Amino acid sequence: MDELTAGLFNPFASEEVAPPNSSHWEAKRRLAEAVRQLNDLLVSTVASDAELAQASAQVEALNRTLADTPRLHGTLAYLKSGEHGHYGEINHELNAVGGQSNPLAPGLNMWLDGNRAYGTVRCGLAYEGPPGFVHGGFVAAIFDQFLGMAQVAGGQPGMTGTLTVRYLRPTPLNTELKLSAQLSRAEDRKTLVSGELRAGGEITATAEGLFVRPSRGMAAMAEMAVGNSGQ
Ligand SMILES: CCCCCCCCCCCCCCCC(=O)SCCNC(=O)CCNC(=O)[C@H](O)C(C)(C)COP(=O)(O)OP(=O)(O)OC[C@H]1O[C@@H](n2cnc3c(N)ncnc32)[C@H](O)[C@@H]1OP(=O)(O)O
Numbered sequence: 001m002d003e004l005t006a007g008l009f010n011p012f013a014s015e016e017v018a019p020p021n022s023s024h025w026e027a028k029r030r031l032a033e034a035v036r037q038l039n040d041l042l043v044s045t046v047a048s049d050a051e052l053a054q055a056s057a058q059v060e061a062l063n064r065t066l067a068d069t070p071r072l073h074g075t076l077a078y079l080k081s082g083e084h085g086h087y088g089e090i091n092h093e094l095n096a097v098g099g100q101s102n103p104l105a106p107g108l109n110m111w112l113d114g115n116r117a118y119g120t121v122r123c124g125l126a127y128e129g130p131p132g133f134v135h136g137g138f139v140a141a142i143f144d145q146f147l148g149m150a151q152v153a154g155g156q157p158g159m160t161g162t163l164t165v166r167y168l169r170p171t172p173l174n175t176e177l178k179l180s181a182q183l184s185r186a187e188d189r190k191t192l193v194s195g196e197l198r199a200g201g202e203i204t205a206t207a208e209g210l211f212v213r214p215s216r217g218m219a220a221m222a223e224m225a226v227g228n229s230g231q
Pocket residue numbers: 004005006007008009010011087088091144145148149152157158159160161162188189190210212213214215216
């Protein structure tokens with residue numbers, strides 16, 4: 001275990017979503033939820049052009065306000081600030097697929113029970129691919145994150161080496177989706193995990209992920225990324 005994967009905080013210990021560790025994250029979760037709703041409203045509204053122009057001006061004004069606030073670019077910057085928790089906590093807030101404070105993330109909730117992992121997620125209209133169904137790329141992203149969490153049970157978390165998704169039937173929007181996964185094999189630096197996604201009791205997709213613990217270690221990988229975060 002290194003700086004990034006040390007078990008100082010495990011957000012996956014129970015089915016309950018781990019609470020925010022500060023008033024900052026609590027406030028950000030609220031804003032993220034409002035932006036998720038905005039996204040859903042944006043893709044569904046058929047307001048007039050004038051109403052859309054007015055809404056754009058309001059959002060643009062808000063963006064200018066936030067752009068003028070102090071900012072941290074990337075999870076590593078949050079970690080180095082020393083003010084926003086351990087890496088596990090920061091990742092739990094900002095991750096692109098599972099982050100509570102990241103409006104891009106569809107609200108994936110995950111927990112471990114022994115060597116099995118469980119999860120729930122609900123994808124709104126903004127995730128539409130085929131009419132009425134979740135975009136296959138998001139199904140793959142959900143599996144990547146979910147299997148990536150499940151591999152933690154193997155004790156040697158690494159990066160996704162390969163991810164194979166089998167799409168058995170379309171995955172519905174606006175439906176509670178249930179995930180489960182288990183370790184198939186963990187040897188040397190490689191962990192193999194397999195999982196399935198269900199909607200209304202029916203399996204819509206299965207996946208297998210091979211995770212490789214980098215020879216340089218996870219923290220060294222992260223250091224290589226310094227400068228990639230667009231500051
Ligand atoms: C306590 C709770 C706190 C929570 C705290 C967070 C926890 C932390 C969890 C992180 C959860 C991430 C969940 C998101 C997962 C992403 O989204 S990760 C992003 C997508 N993936 C990437 O960007 C990975 C890019 N690739 C790489 O960085 C490097 O190629 C890798 C995968 C790290 C491997 O590099 P390497 O260590 O130099 O590998 P190398 O020594 O050459 O090979 C080792 C072995 O693996 C095999 N291998 C290497 N690459 C591959 C591959 N791509 N496919 C298959 N086999 C491979 C080799 O053949 C070799 O096999 P053997 O010869 O030993 O049998």
